[in-house]
Amino acid sequence: MSSFLHSAPPRATKKRVERDESISGSDSEDFDSDDEVASRASEALDAGSDEEGETAAEARLRLAERYLQNVKQEVDEVGFDAADLDRDLIAARLEEDVAEAKGKVYRNLAAELAFEKATHCQFKANTLSITSIAAREPYAYTTSKDLHVHKWRIQDLASNQPSQSAMKKSKRPAPPPRKKPELENYLKGSLHKVNDKNYKRHVDEILCVAVSPDGKYLATGGADKRLIIYDADTLVPRRVFTHHRAAVTGLAFRRGTNQLYSCSKDRTVKVWSLDEMAYVQTLFGHGDEVVDIDALAQERCISVGARDRTARLWKVMEETQLVFRGGAVDKKAQVDVDRRSLRNEGSMDRVAMIDDDLFVTGSDNGSLQLWSLQKKKPVSIVPIAHGLDPPLKPTQYSAEAHPKPEAAPVAVPRQITALKTIPFSDVVLSGSWDGYVRVWRLSEDKKKLEPIGVLGGGGEEGGQGGWAITGVINDIAVFERGDRGVDGLCVIAAVGKEHRLGRWKVAGGGKNGGVVFEVPRVPRVQMEPWPWCPLPLTKSRNKGGENAFVYV
Incomplete structure (x- = not known):
């Protein structure tokens, strides 16, 4: 198939459910959304006005004024004036809604997240290696190689937890809030039920997990070729699909829907509808095992094919695909290492x-x-x-008493074992076995990734309190605290002693479990005023996407 197939433009996607409640994102019952204004205006036209002699145009005007009055009243409660209301609340929200409908980056979060001030806590799972993690506030779900599915409750932020002294009016100071996630529920499969077709759990290693956007369904896939759908609240299995002919390696839900995509070592991608609990179709094209998959709001997904070194964007409705071929390495990269360590890409994972x-x-x-x-x-x-793994010692690569120095192997790059983004923002997170979750920022021209910090510590880059993430970071899950991340970001790294797909990498001293990072949100930093300017300036973004300096 051709690398790029031309097709009709995709159909307009359905607007996200959680974003269409109101123009300001408020949960207040007294707040009138634009849809409510329109519906009430229609009712006023059909049933007549509440006020005698009021025309249809006057009814619309009255309802619109009430809508704006409610908006201003709500925003005034948190300390904004009319200028802030017009510029930051209404205009910004409208621009974000339009940008997300177009599917473009519209949130510059990297500058507003204090990764260097992140707090952390580690939790341990009494299982074999954790292979995957999925999160939807306040829960996280992990899977392991010994057939466990765990449901963890992530603790609330300290500011959101009620004080014990306030509740009991005790003179004793309130105890510190719990930080570690609580194990709320779990289930385990069995290796001895391989031949039982009615058994609704896994019978081999579980490799991937995903939770639906509404938190209703949980999906897991494993080396037993099974795709199992659970009730996310109770972990009761609802349906077992056995359509794949090899291990299921990746799962992704379409944003805002219950449409599920799965990929497998059988070189296929399959589409499922959990509303009907039904199989939809199969997508063919990869030349090797498909090991990871991701999706956003449009009816399309993207997958990577390991050693065929391709990423494929599947347009489900048009039944077409775009092929992106990797395999090369940037030989002009300015890195202070042996050039032989810049190896060609062998597997896109x-x-x-x-x-x-x-x-x-x-x-x-x-x-x-x-x-x-x-x-x-x-x-x-x-x-x-x-970074690089240290090269082998002479006694490890040669049996000679005095091996030749030119025969010594070079340091080997550490494989990328986990990758996560905050959709429609400039933040990218990656993991390996170097002890860090590394944070990258998409540049303003959207042409490169820039390192901005790490989560975790130890080793040559220092860290928080001298501790390190010991083990292989097999997966990363993220959710935002508060409305659109106003209270920060929660990052959860799934850590195991082994790589999720095999045992070719075993981290000595590693622990099977995870690490929860709480990244605080900081206000936008004010820029230094120019010498001739007596007023402070702040950096904002205009409609064209370029930076501008605005008086405050």
């Missing part, structure tokens, strides 16, 4: 979508690649993103 036009992939040669749908080659390559 991880993928995550930034928006409907940009996505990132991670490879076994340690590189992160930024792609655009407008180009067949990567827009940018970050080589050796997680």
Whole structure:
């Protein structure tokens, strides 16, 4: 099939359910949305006005004024004036809604998240290696190689927890809030039920997990070729699908729907509808095992095919695909290492979508690649993103008493084992076995990834309190605290002693469990005033996407 197939433009996607309640995102019952204004105006026209002699135009005007009055009253309660209301609340929200409908990056979160001030807590699972994690506030779900599915409750922020002294009016100070996630429920499969066709749990290693956007369904896939759908609240299995002919390696829900995509070592991608609990169709094209998949709001998904070194964007409705071929390395990269360590890409293992036009992939040669749908080659390559493993000692690569120095192997890049984005923002997170979750920022021109910090510590880059993430980071889950992340970001790393797909990498001293990072949100930093300017300036973004300096 051709690398790029031309097709009709995709149909307009359905607007996100959680975003269409009101124009300001308020949950207040007294707040009138624009849809309510329109419906009430129609009722006023049909049933007549509440006020005698009021025309239809006057009814619309009265309802619109009431709508704006409610908006201003709500915003005034949190300390904004009319100028802030017009500029930051209404205009900004409208721009964000339009940008998300177009599927473009519209949130510059990297500058507002204080990754260097992140707090952390570690939790342990008494299982074999954790292979995958999915999160929907306040729950996280993990899977393991010994057939466990765990449901964890992530603790609330300290500011959101009621004080014990306030409740009991005790003179004793309130105890510190719990930080570690609580194990709320779990279930385990059995290796001895392989031949039982009525058994509704896994009978081999569980490799991937995903939770539906509404939190109703949980899906897991494993080396037993099974795709199992659970009730997310109770972990009761609802349906077992056995359509795949090899291990199920990746799962992704379409944003805002119960449409599910799965990928497998049988080289296929399958589409499912959980509303009907039904199989929909199969997508063919990869030449090797499909090991990861991701999706956003449009009816399309993107997958990576390991050693066929391709990423494929599947347009489900048009039944077409776009093929992006990797395999190369940036030989001009300015890195202070032996040039032999810049290995060619052997396997494309991880993928995550930034928006409907940009996505990132991670490879076994340690590189992160930024792609655009407008180009067949990567827009940018970050080589050796997680550093190098130390080279083998002479006694490990030769049996001679005095081996030749030129025969010594070079240091090997650490493989990208986890990759996650905050959709429609400029934040990208990656993981390996170097002890960090590394944070990257999409540049303003959207042509490269820039390192901005790490979560975790130890090793040559220091860290928080001298501790380190010991083990392989097999997956990363993210959710935002508060309305649109106003209270920060929660990042959860799934850690195991082994790589999720095999035992070729075993981290000595690693722990099977996870690490929860709470990243605080900081207000936008004010810029230094110019010498001739007596008023402070703040950096904002105009309609064209360029930076501008605005008086405050």
